[in-house]
Amino acid sequence: MITPRFSCAQTAESVMISVYCPSVRASDVEINIDGNMFSLHVNPYFLRLNFTNSVVEDDASSAQYDPSTGYLTVTLTKEIKGQEFDDLDLLAKLLAPRPTVQEPLIETQKLSLHDREILEAAQNDWQLPQRIPPLEQPSLTIRVRYGFLDMHSGYFTNVAYTENEVNELGFEAEVLTPxxxxxxxxxxxxxxxxxxxxxxxxxxxxxxxxxxxxxxxxxxxxxxxxxxxxxxxxxxxxxxxxxxxxxxxxxxxxxxxxxxxxxxxxxxxxxxxxxxxxxxxxxxxxxxxxxxxxxxxxxxxxxxxxxxxxxxxxxxxxxxxxxxxxxxxxxxxxxxxxxxxxxxxxxxxxxxxxxxxxxxxxxxxxxxxxxxxxxxxxxxxxxxxxxxxxxxxxxxxxxxxxxxxxxxxxxxxxxxxxxxxxxxxxxxxx
Incomplete structure (x- = not known):
């Protein structure tokens, strides 16, 4: 999974997360809220943020994707209006996994296979590893264009993370000449x-x-x-x-x-x-x-x-x-x-x-x-x-x-x- 570039901002009532995930389908975006944890998944991107305070999804919340820029903007409502969310500019802190709570030892041998799988998933808390996305550097190569009237580019940037069996160019689709x-x-x-x-x-x-x-x-x-x-x-x-x-x-x-x-x-x-x-x-x-x-x-x-x-x-x-x-x-x-x-x-x-x-x-x-x-x-x-x-x-x-x-x-x-x-x-x- 790729950790996308992102930034956060806030108002008195909301927290806004701007995520750069180009060439995806808006209908495939999955967003989950659990107290102060926000997670987003759309292949091949995964983002999990831990805020200092809790957010909720309500009628004022929204998610808007702009295919022309590749940015997804998610607006979430603060559980307590007017509460200040600290350290929204500290990306490493937002990406850090939520502290795990030490649970008492459970004798798993007596549990069924289904119950053991549920227990292991709960203990793992789906804390997938993340890293701070690198700053976008100016490319030294000229990105080629393709498609209708050569109007498109960037759709195959992360082709290694998709099961595109018909693509014969691989990751070089964005750089090969006609x-x-x-x-x-x-x-x-x-x-x-x-x-x-x-x-x-x-x-x-x-x-x-x-x-x-x-x-x-x-x-x-x-x-x-x-x-x-x-x-x-x-x-x-x-x-x-x-x-x-x-x-x-x-x-x-x-x-x-x-x-x-x-x-x-x-x-x-x-x-x-x-x-x-x-x-x-x-x-x-x-x-x-x-x-x-x-x-x-x-x-x-x-x-x-x-x-x-x-x-x-x-x-x-x-x-x-x-x-x-x-x-x-x-x-x-x-x-x-x-x-x-x-x-x-x-x-x-x-x-x-x-x-x-x-x-x-x-x-x-x-x-x-x-x-x-x-x-x-x-x-x-x-x-x-x-x-x-x-x-x-x-x-x-x-x-x-x-x-x-x-x-x-x-x-x-x-x-x-x-x-x-x-x-x-x-x-x-x-």
Whole structure:
């Protein structure tokens, strides 16, 4: 646990604690009051303060989080109004554990296991170790930015304390340049590529063939889409922002959106529109701009004013195809081909709902999906979507462009049908 930076102040009626805990969800904050002890927990931060006098939670108490600054301000009511709280500026004294009271020895052998656990917890008093947080020093390195229009930073500062299995950059996510992120992503894909897994799915493709015949319900809609109450509530909670974009930025956003929709289409096809607990992992793992903070850039020869080209669309999807062959349970070229279908705003809302309810991967909703939903609804062009949809459908991704010997592996399976049926079970199967 990390002891966050904090400061305390007081008025005649209240004590105010200002805690710096950037990039957290306000709904995850846990606050407890026990007499003169205040404790706060929101992963990965823990803070326990022992005041000289008692505080209480009442109607005048509050907790407000400002995501733009990363500060959580907690206001607590003094049990005795007008009482002076001493030493609020002595951080080490506030962090010191509460003195333990020597309890008489109890013969624990006669207690049940449940009662012994309760006794040990009470005696321990959950006095987790704390240290005075260091003063913030000016960084000698330039913090990079990422996400929608490169507007975000700091979300992966404490990534070592979260179970983010899709983050391929580790703690270096805050310092790697875009070109370094791309190199790291390609290297990780090559390491995860498993020839036997691909051959096995090619040899025994009965279920994959069934998945490719499935049709997403949205593709059969001929009437006007009516949003549900839940979707309307989500739209009302989206940020109110105005975006001033260049032609290149707009062009890149459409390309990024296409790769995100590919990941959505893969997950929805493999679970047939019934999201599972693994859906958040699947969507984030297959999206380069999430897992490696590596959105597709405008190619060097493209001119955004002239629109998109088939070659550019094909190049954009190469990364999505590679990831669909390296990470998820089903790894098939024909399955990847089926995932290039156009659905937009409602799909973004569904992805946002899936990620918002995940304890770790909600971060990708914050740095990408929130703004993408606003931009798609307010600024994106229906005409561009229509043209882009046609290009996505007509684009050709060759197996040679993936970088792995897919044709050769498939030929081996055709010549030796049982070659790929047996393989070792790996962690992805589990």
């Amino acid at each position: 070109s370094e992120r791309r190199q790291r992503r390609i290297k990780h894909e090559d390491e995860k590529w498993d020839e036997e897994h691909y051959m096995a799915d090619f040899a025994d493709d009965g279920y994959i063939q069934e998945l490719t015949r499935w049709t997403h319900p949205y593709l059969s809609h001929t009437h006007k889409v009516t949003y549900t109450e839940k979707e309307n509530a989500t739209m009302l909670n989206l940020p109110r922002k105005e975006y001033l974009l260049t032609d290149v930025q707009t062009h890149n956003l459409y390309l990024t959106l296409a790769t995100i929709l590919f990941s959505y289409a893969y997950d929805m096809r493999t679970n047939q529109c019934d999201p599972t607990p693994e859906s958040a992992w699947t969507i984030c793992s297959l999206t380069p701009s999430f897992s490696a903070l590596d959105p597709p850039p405008c190619s060097s020869e493209c001119d955004p004013k002239l629109g998109f080209s088939l070659n550019e669309i094909s190049s954009t999807f190469v990364a999505s195809y590679r990831r669909s062959f390296a990470f998820p349970l089903y790894r098939s070229f024909i399955l990847a081909e089926k995932c290039r279908k156009r659905t937009v705003f409602r799909c973004l809302l569904e992805m946002k709902d899936i990620l918002d309810h995940h304890d770790v991967y909600y971060v990708y909703s914050k740095v990408w999906l929130d703004d993408l939903c606003v931009w798609t609804q307010t600024y994106a062009s229906d005409d561009v979507f229509a043209r882009l949809g046609v290009l996505v459908k007509d684009a050709s991704i060759t197996k040679d462009s993936i970088g792995w010997d897919l044709d050769q592996l498939e030929d081996v399976v055709r010549q030796h049908p049982h070659e790929g049926e047996q393989r070792e079970v790996d962690s992805d199967d589990e």
